[in-house]
Amino acid sequence: MGVYIIRRLIATIPVIVVVALVVFSLIHFAPGDPAAIVIGAFGTTEQYARVRKELGLDRPLPVQLGLWLKHAFQGDLGTSLFNKDPVLELIRNRMLPTFSIAVLTEIFAVVLAVPLGVLAAWKANSWIDRVVMIFSTLGYSIPLFWLGFMFIYLFGVKLHWAPAAGYVHPGDSVSQFFIRLAMPIASTGLVVMALIVRMTRATVLEVLHEDYVRTARAKGLAESGVLIRHALRNAILPIITVIGIGFALLLGGVVVTENVFAIPGLGRLLVDAIEHRDFPVIQGTLLIVSMIYVLVNLLVDLSYAFLDPRIRYQ
Amino acid sequence: MTTQSGSATATLGTAAKKPFLARLPSRLWRGARRNPNMAYGITIVVLMGLIAILAPLLLTVDPVRPKPTERFIPPSSAKWFGTDHIGRDVYSRTLYGARVSLAVAASVSIIAITAGGLLGAAAGYDRKADMIIMRVMDGLMAIPSILLGIALMAALGGSVQNVIIALSVTETPIAVRIVRSSVLSIREMVYVDAARSIGAGAWRIMLRHILPNVVAPLIVQGTFIASAAVLLEAYLSFLGAGTPPGIPSWGIMMADAQKYITVAIWVITFPGIFLTLTVLGISLAGDGLRDNLDPKLRRRM
Numbered sequence: 375m376g377v378y379i380i381r382r383l384i385a386t387i388p389v390i391v392v393v394a395l396v397v398f399s400l401i402h403f404a405p406g407d408p409a410a411i412v413i414g415a416f417g418t419t420e421q422y423a424r425v426r427k428e429l430g431l432d433r434p435l436p437v438q439l440g441l442w443l444k445h446a447f448q449g450d451l452g453t454s455l456f457n458k459d460p461v462l463e464l465i466r467n468r469m470l471p472t473f474s475i476a477v478l479t480e481i482f483a484v485v486l487a488v489p490l491g492v493l494a495a496w497k498a499n500s501w502i503d504r505v506v507m508i509f510s511t512l513g514y515s516i517p518l519f520w521l522g523f524m525f526i527y528l529f530g531v532k533l534h535w536a537p538a539a540g541y542v543h544p545g546d547s548v549s550q551f552f553i554r555l556a557m558p559i560a561s562t563g564l565v566v567m568a569l570i571v572r573m574t575r576a577t578v579l580e581v582l583h584e585d586y587v588r589t590a591r592a593k594g595l596a597e598s599g600v601l602i603r604h605a606l607r608n609a610i611l612p613i614i615t616v617i618g619i620g621f622a623l624l625l626g627g628v629v630v631t632e633n634v635f636a637i638p639g640l641g642r643l644l645v646d647a648i649e650h651r652d653f654p655v656i657q658g659t660l661l662i663v664s665m666i667y668v669l670v671n672l673l674v675d676l677s678y679a680f681l682d683p684r685i686r687y688q
Numbered sequence: 689m690t691t692q693s694g695s696a697t698a699t700l701g702t703a704a705k706k707p708f709l710a711r712l713p714s715r716l717w718r719g720a721r722r723n724p725n726m727a728y729g730i731t732i733v734v735l736m737g738l739i740a741i742l743a744p745l746l747l748t749v750d751p752v753r754p755k756p757t758e759r760f761i762p763p764s765s766a767k768w769f770g771t772d773h774i775g776r777d778v779y780s781r782t783l784y785g786a787r788v789s790l791a792v793a794a795s796v797s798i799i800a801i802t803a804g805g806l807l808g809a810a811a812g813y814d815r816k817a818d819m820i821i822m823r824v825m826d827g828l829m830a831i832p833s834i835l836l837g838i839a840l841m842a843a844l845g846g847s848v849q850n851v852i853i854a855l856s857v858t859e860t861p862i863a864v865r866i867v868r869s870s871v872l873s874i875r876e877m878v879y880v881d882a883a884r885s886i887g888a889g890a891w892r893i894m895l896r897h898i899l900p901n902v903v904a905p906l907i908v909q910g911t912f913i914a915s916a917a918v919l920l921e922a923y924l925s926f927l928g929a930g931t932p933p934g935i936p937s938w939g940i941m942m943a944d945a946q947k948y949i950t951v952a953i954w955v956i957t958f959p960g961i962f963l964t965l966t967v968l969g970i971s972l973a974g975d976g977l978r979d980n981l982d983p984k985l986r987r988r989m
Contacts, residue, residue: 392827396836403843411845511975515915515967517922520942520960527953626834630923634946644835648842648929660839664831671830 378679386672393664398442400660401429401653412455412651428455429653451658456650461658464643471541472639474551475628476621479559483566484617490567491574491613492606496597498579506571513568518627522561522634529557541637558635562627566620573616577609584608611682618674622667709903716973719980726976732969736962740786748780751936760952770954772945781936782958788937789918789966792852796917797910799856804863805906809894811864812871822868825861833858833916834923841929848937851930855920859913866909870902904981911974915967922963938963 401408409426410417417425425431430438445452451461494506529535536557542550581587582605590600629641636642640659647655678685720727739746755775763770769778807825811818828836840854874880880897888896924930925939926946933940938959945956
């Protein structure tokens with residue numbers, strides 16, 4: 375068990391290093407001079423020199439990389455070119471809405487998708503299965519910001535069921551916080567659900583063809599027992615894997631959703647930063663969100679060891 | 689799982705006489721006859737392709753010329769999909785929009801599966817290359833693709849060409865992984881040993897025995913990459929880091945229309961429906977193709 379955890383932790387290090395390298399080199403993908411792009415067509419020579427210095431572009435490339443990595447690992451992600459705030463502070467202030475949506479959406483999606491996937495597998499090739507699969511394929515195909523706007527139009531503008539957009543801090547009103555997040559969660563959730571439903575259906579269907587399931591049925595076990603104790607239990611690992619992988623989709627989805635519903639989270643921060651070519655903020659946000667994704671997948675892998683004893687002894 | 693699908697494709701490869709690509713049309717036809725979803729998918733993709741090619745002939749007007757006197761006209765028998773905030777015809781723009789989306793989808797999927805094929809083959813065949821390539825791919829996959837896409841677009845600047853470059857970067861790692869794992873499982877097959885024992889060189893084994901068996905899963909992956917690219921182009925454009933305004937793409941149309949949903953919901957509705965149908969069509973065709981290529985799964989369906 376300990377060996378497995380340590381091995382898995384070590385495997386994470388190169389991933390983090392490569393992510394940091396990709397994020398660092400981002401600014402150098404810009405054709406020509408990034409400082410010239412930042413100041414725009416009307417920038418002066420002084421501004422140009424200042425931006426170059428702020429971005430550290432006046433130093434040789436290896437020195438830039440070394441300094442950037444050193445600062446990043448010390449938690450210093452630089453300052454915004456636009457309003458001079460420390461990037462880490464900007465990100466910290468925007469974390470709450472983003473991660474509330476992400477976590478609530480994940481819960482919403484798993485609670486609905488796993489039972490639907492089991493149902494579809496159990497009734498494979500029936501009309502229930504077809505309906506579930508059509509919805510999951512649709513969920514996969516609909517652009518989620520479009521769905522968000524359709525929700526706003528239908529439930530906000532036409533039916534007046536919910537406020538169209540905006541965000542309320544849970545410190546101000548817990549009920550308003552949840553009411554405002556209902557539509558963002560529902561529209562983001564559909565996309566994540568699609569993935570989980572498909573994986574659940576596929577793995578449960580596979581398990582239902584195993585000999586031990588036939589044995590369980592033959593000895594007279596109730597179908598609910600067969601489905602939950604035998605089928606779902608053995609299908610849980612691939613389902614958890616897809617939840618982990620789907621977390622990237624979810625984080626990307628939340629970035630988009632925030633821009634539909636005017637929620638002041640990391641997604642808004644990132645899009646505003648792109649508008650201003652505020653590279654330190656873009657790089658910082660990318661780094662933090664990716665680290666969180668890596669961490670979630672590390673936790674997913676570690677959870678295997680708890681769920682499946684075979685992995686502990688490998 | 690990997691070894692199972694690997695052996696399944698391997699049996700297919702050895703049993704067949706013609707190369708996979710030559711058999712693809714007849715395979716699609718047979719698959720579509722057996723699997724109605726796949727038939728719907730192919731039909732949608734073909735229709736969208738025809739719309740993109742024939743857009744000028746389908747009673748469209750200039751998709752970019754504004755007509756300030758005809759703003760926000762709701763859909764009617766004269767203006768089928770209505771007009772937008774500067775009086776452009778939504779029907780014409782939606783039809784022309786298929787060109788951008790399909791061009792992005794096709795380009796990204798061709799670039800990603802080519803790059804994925806080459807890098808994946810190198811990784812599957814050479815230990816040292818494997819170390820380097822897979823570390824980089826793992827790192828790229830650790831950044832959510834929408835975020836990596838918009839960050840790259842922020843650096844590269846907005847143009848259709850850069851959208852294709854950015855999405856190829858985000859989609860290639862998946863293709864690399866699939867090719868690498870296929871190569872790793874196929875190279876352990878008995879027939880590869882047999883070829884080696886009669887003196888076949890590394891290149892011959894690669895081209896004659898491994899490549900043909902990797903093509904099938906790679907093409908299936910290509911369809912999924914194409915559908916992801918259609919969606920991602922729209923996401924990037926919506927977030928202001930994609931196709932530049934002025935070019936009628938579905939993403940840009942929806943991005944423009946978001947401000948006016950309370951007065952003109954139709955402007956955002958139609959490109960959204962076309963985009964959803966296209967992604968749905970490509971996914972259904974891809975699903976069908978995958979099931980069709982995996983005989984184990986086909987028996988069960």
